[in-house]
Amino acid sequence: MEMKEQVREPDFVLEIRHLRSSFFTRRGEVPAVNDVTIQVPRGKIIGIVGESGCGKSMTAKSVMGLLKYPGRVVSGEILLEGRDIAGMKERELRKICGNEITMIFQEPMTSLNPVIKVGKQVSEALLLHHRELSRAQAREQAIEMFRKVGINEPEKRYDCYPHELSGGLRQRVMIAMAMVCRPKLLIADEPTTALDVTIEAQILKLMKQLRDEIGMSIIIITHNLGVVAELCDYVYVMYAGKIMEQAETFELFDHTAHPYTKGLMDSIPRIGSNAEHLHTIPGVVPNLLHLPKGCLFSNRCPYADDRCRQERPELYQVSQQHCARCFLLEKTGEEAEAHG
Numbered sequence: 620m621e622m623k624e625q626v627r628e629p630d631f632v633l634e635i636r637h638l639r640s641s642f643f644t645r646r647g648e649v650p651a652v653n654d655v656t657i658q659v660p661r662g663k664i665i666g667i668v669g670e671s672g673c674g675k676s677m678t679a680k681s682v683m684g685l686l687k688y689p690g691r692v693v694s695g696e697i698l699l700e701g702r703d704i705a706g707m708k709e710r711e712l713r714k715i716c717g718n719e720i721t722m723i724f725q726e727p728m729t730s731l732n733p734v735i736k737v738g739k740q741v742s743e744a745l746l747l748h749h750r751e752l753s754r755a756q757a758r759e760q761a762i763e764m765f766r767k768v769g770i771n772e773p774e775k776r777y778d779c780y781p782h783e784l785s786g787g788l789r790q791r792v793m794i795a796m797a798m799v800c801r802p803k804l805l806i807a808d809e810p811t812t813a814l815d816v817t818i819e820a821q822i823l824k825l826m827k828q829l830r831d832e833i834g835m836s837i838i839i840i841t842h843n844l845g846v847v848a849e850l851c852d853y854v855y856v857m858y859a860g861k862i863m864e865q866a867e868t869f870e871l872f873d874h875t876a877h878p879y880t881k882g883l884m885d886s887i888p889r890i891g892s893n894a895e896h897l898h899t900i901p902g903v904v905p906n907l908l909h910l911p912k913g914c915l916f917s918n919r920c921p922y923a924d925d926r927c928r929q930e931r932p933e934l935y936q937v938s939q940q941h942c943a944r945c946f947l948l949e950k951t952g953e954e955a956e957a958h959g
């Protein structure tokens with residue numbers, strides 16, 4: 620059978636378009652997420668990197684509808700398979716989050732209930748979204764997922780309380796809980812920071828395996844470019860609430876364009892190495908209440924000139940699928956308007 624050739628839209632599970640999320644404090648508006656556009660293709664692993672405080676978690680929480688007062692989404696779209704979930708009512712959103720999108724947080728104890736057995740917590744998560752299942756079926760699937768995430772003797776662990784498990788096992792329980800509903804998208808916010816390096820490597824490998832098996836998309840939030848190199852297909856580099864550079868992972872490492880990304884590259888803590896003698900970028904992140912007029916990185920950038928301190932650069936196209944927000948690229952690149 621012959622099909623008509625069509626230009627097909629790329630298949631994005633999630634598209635964040637021009638998202639702005641702020642905290643409204645007594646001292647003024649804190650623009651934590653400042654016009655962020657991110658695309659997550661089906662079955663791909665996307666990394667969001669940047670130093671502490673640059674808006675990574677707030678971006679994730681905006682998607683999950685988890686921003687707490689005085690923070691809120693100000694404008695922009697959050698499209699889950701084309702449906703805008705940014706303006707959704709809490710009840711509708713709860714149905715989606717936990718089922719179609721799930722999130723793993725940095726510290727598993729904050730999301731596990733200390734007085735309920737871990738197996739029950741996972742099967743309850745499943746039952747919440749799949750009322751058609753019997754308790755026995757839910758238990759079976761939870762145990763199966765424990766096995767998948769590498770928990771030994773899953774039947775025995777099923778009846779353990781969180782405090783009876785090691786940090787690594789608790790994180791695996793969290794991952795099992797996030798995966799058991801077979802989400803389309805998993806958002807992992809610093810999923811392994813609290814773990815030691817061997818367990819970290821195991822968990823990252825496991826996430827990749829599960830991506831291949833279930834075909835879900837993953838957003839990994841990290842300040843560790845080593846994790847990005849290991850795992851991600853595509854990377855967004857965030858600074859002071861804005862995307863400064865975005866590219867396929869190998870492209871980002873081979874042809875780093877933005878001075879901020881270069882600075883991060885020089886401070887890569889590689890998996891398995893100790894992080895004692897880290898080079899860090901001199902200077903501090905600008906105060907979000909008083910953002911500089913020009914480029915947000917200009918006060919720390921070794922290449923900054925007068926123009927950089929006066930004007931904000933747009934995202935310039937470096938090559939196909941690679942953009943950076945820096946005037947250095949103006950001569951070589953075109954403004955990547957489509958990417959926001």
Ligand SMILES: Nc1ncnc2c1ncn2[C@@H]1O[C@H](COP(=O)(O)OP(=O)(O)OP(=O)(O)O)[C@@H](O)[C@H]1O
Pocket residue numbers: 642644649651669670671672673674675676677678688689690842907
């Ligand atoms: N309740 C609040 N009121 C005002 N500003 C806030 C509030 N909570 C967070 N912020 C600001 O929002 C910004 C973004 O924070 P976010 O947690 O997204 O950073 P992050 O990139 O996840 O950092 P980390 O790597 O440390 O987790 C920070 O600069 C922070 O100061």
Ligand SMILES: [Mg+2]
Pocket residue numbers: 675676677808
């Ligand atoms: Mg964070």
